[in-house]
Amino acid sequence: MEENDLGNYQLKLNGSIDNTDDYSLTGLERIQKQQLFVHLLANSEQSLLVCGPEGIGKSRIVKNLQKQQAQTWVFFSIVGQFQLDLHKVLDKINEETAQSPKQSRLKKVVLFEDAGRLPAGLIDQILESGLPTADIRLVFFLSHDDLYVKSFTDKRIDDCYLIEIPPLTENQCGDFVRGLSAKPWIRLSGNEINERFIASIYQQSNGVPGEIIAKLPTVAGHKRVDTSLWLLLLALVILIAIALGLQWYSQKHNGLNFSFPSRLSLPAFLLPSSPPEGKDGHQ
Structure with missing residues (x-):
């Protein structure tokens, strides 16, 4: 597994990275990581490991590439699942690569999202199955914890090129x-x-x-509402209704008269607060 040193690395590509509408690529090092990603896909058959915590921008890099390289590459994803096996993976790749005859001449990039959820040993089986090829590239997305686990269960990941997406300063x-x-x-x-x-x-x-x-404190259309109190009240109402229903059924079954209580005992935090009494003892 290779650790890339990008201290002075800058790769000039055909067309610059359009960063005007994507602030997740803020910072030279993050832009260089995307440039390195493009360079390796275009010039190497070595499979790639893209590593970073959730939300670091791994999928954003791919979305940018899908826009910029639509005439060169075809991207499709396989989401990591514990029930996957080599036959299902190869069937999925064959199915995707055969769907569009117009894209038959384009390079295919298989993105294994949440690769940490793949069964132990499956990455090794994929890499030993004849993939990647000159026309098919493989990219595995992993968190640091998943990468640590896979380093014990899938030894072939050491043959992949590691690209770590750094956090922002x-x-x-x-x-x-x-x-x-x-x-x-x-x-x-x-x-x-x-x-x-x-x-x-x-x-x-x-x-x-x-x-x-x-x-961020406020996002229009995405305001986060704390529903925990409402859920608590709803649960309380349901429990009271169940208790009253059971009491009614029990007393009806035993031939007893049943009347709803005139006042329910509510938890103290739900009772209305009374104003403090004055010095003379009157409210």
């Missing part, structure tokens, strides 16, 4: 938030974005773009 986090604030679906004024706000968001998110978005 605090300064890049600020650029990311400012870029998002211009989006119509984000409600965040420029006055709210200061050093203290950025530092707080960065500390909570660890520089992971997906986490940064989740930590």
Whole structure:
């Protein structure tokens, strides 16, 4: 498994990375990672491991490539599942590659999303099955924890090229938030974005773009509503209804008269609070 050193690495491609509408690529190192990804897909048959925590931008890189390389490559995904086996994987690849005759001359890129959920040893079987080929590339997406586990169960991953997607720095986090604030679906004024706000968001998110978005205070159309109290009240009402129903059924079955209680005993936190009494003892 190769660790790439991109300290002074810059790759010039046909057409630059369009970063004007994708702030998840903020930062030179992250852009260079995408450029390296493109370079390896185009020039090497070596399978790739794209590693990083959830929300780091692994799928965003692929979406960018799908836009930029639509005339060169065909991308399709296989989501990692424990019940997959080699035959199902190969059938899926054959099915996808045969679907569009017009794309038969294009290179195929098979994306194994959530590859950590693949059964132990399956990555080895895939890599020993004759894949990848000159026309088919393989990319496995893994978290760091999954990569650690697979290093014991699938020894062939050491033959893959590792690309780690780095988190944003605090300064890049600020650029990311400012870029998002211009989006119509984000409600965040420029006055709210200061050093203290950025530092707080960065500390909570660890520089992971997906986490940064989740930590933004208000998002139009995506406002997060805390429904825990309503669920608690609903559960309480259901329990009371069940208790009353059982009591009614039991007393009816035994020939007893049943009347609903005139007042239910509610938990203290649901009872209305009374104003404090005055010094003379009257309210």
